[in-house]
Amino acid sequence: MRRSEINICIERGIDFFEALSFKLPPFAYYTLDDWSGMRGEGGMEEIYDLKLGWDITTFGTGEFEREGLLLFTLRNGISGSAEYPKPYAEKIMMVLERQVTPCHFHWRKREDIINRGGGNLVMEVWRAGGDDNLSDEPFSLVVDGVRRSFSPGERLVLSPGESVCFEPYSAHRFYGEPGFGPVMVGEVSSVNDDASDNCFIQECERFDTVEEDEAPRFLLGNDYEKFLGGSI
Numbered sequence: 552m553r554r555s556e557i558n559i560c561i562e563r564g565i566d567f568f569e570a571l572s573f574k575l576p577p578f579a580y581y582t583l584d585d586w587s588g589m590r591g592e593g594g595m596e597e598i599y600d601l602k603l604g605w606d607i608t609t610f611g612t613g614e615f616e617r618e619g620l621l622l623f624t625l626r627n628g629i630s631g632s633a634e635y636p637k638p639y640a641e642k643i644m645m646v647l648e649r650q651v652t653p654c655h656f657h658w659r660k661r662e663d664i665i666n667r668g669g670g671n672l673v674m675e676v677w678r679a680g681g682d683d684n685l686s687d688e689p690f691s692l693v694v695d696g697v698r699r700s701f702s703p704g705e706r707l708v709l710s711p712g713e714s715v716c717f718e719p720y721s722a723h724r725f726y727g728e729p730g731f732g733p734v735m736v737g738e739v740s741s742v743n744d745d746a747s748d749n750c751f752i753q754e755c756e757r758f759d760t761v762e763e764d765e766a767p768r769f770l771l772g773n774d775y776e777k778f779l780g781g782s783i
């Protein structure tokens with residue numbers, strides 16, 4: 552993904568969350584100069600070490616509008632860490648109409664996916680087996696506190712306010728329903744480890760390589776080390 556596209560995406564994300572009255576924390580708005588100016592002051596280690604903040608991916612396709620996701624990690628911890636013992640995580644996301652997040656599940660993470668406003672979120676759902684493949688057996692999920700039966704690949708449409716709980720091995724593919732506009736999606740989960748707890752059914756990249764065609768206006772969580780050095 553090109554840096555110029557990432558810059559535009561973050562500005563679009565800021566405007567989107569603002570329009571839906573979702574308030575981001577101060578570090579969402581830090582520019583590269585702000586970050587650089589704060590280096591050495593101390594106190595920002597949690598943001599740096601946990602890569603809190605912006606996360607934009609095209610899952611390796613380079614085509615953000617077709618297959619991609621804009622996320623902001625608001626809080627997280629590290630499993631088994633004495634320094635960052637938080638056992639929970641929270642993200643906010645922008646999902647565009649028809650913009651697909653490919654089918655995946657998590658071995659360890661339990662997550663509630665919540666439509667926080669905007670359009671409708673289409674979820675296609677499966678259960679994965681111990682062999683990490685999709686099962687063809689029916690299964691059940693809890694949707695806003697109500698346990699419901701699903702057949703493999705069934706569509707669940709979440710309107711604003713609605714949510715679903717994915718326990719480990721619950722596979723899901725999602726996108727914004729055409730005609731209803733982009734969706735603000737929340738995620739409340741157990742601790743999140745994007746480096747080792749995403750199993751994509753078809754191979755793809757969770758993080759894109761970035762082509763630096765212009766200077767970053769904001770930093771992704773993945774950029775902190777690259778632009779700020781080994782520590783903050």
Ligand SMILES: [Fe+2]
Pocket residue numbers: 655656657662723
């Ligand atoms: Fe997920």
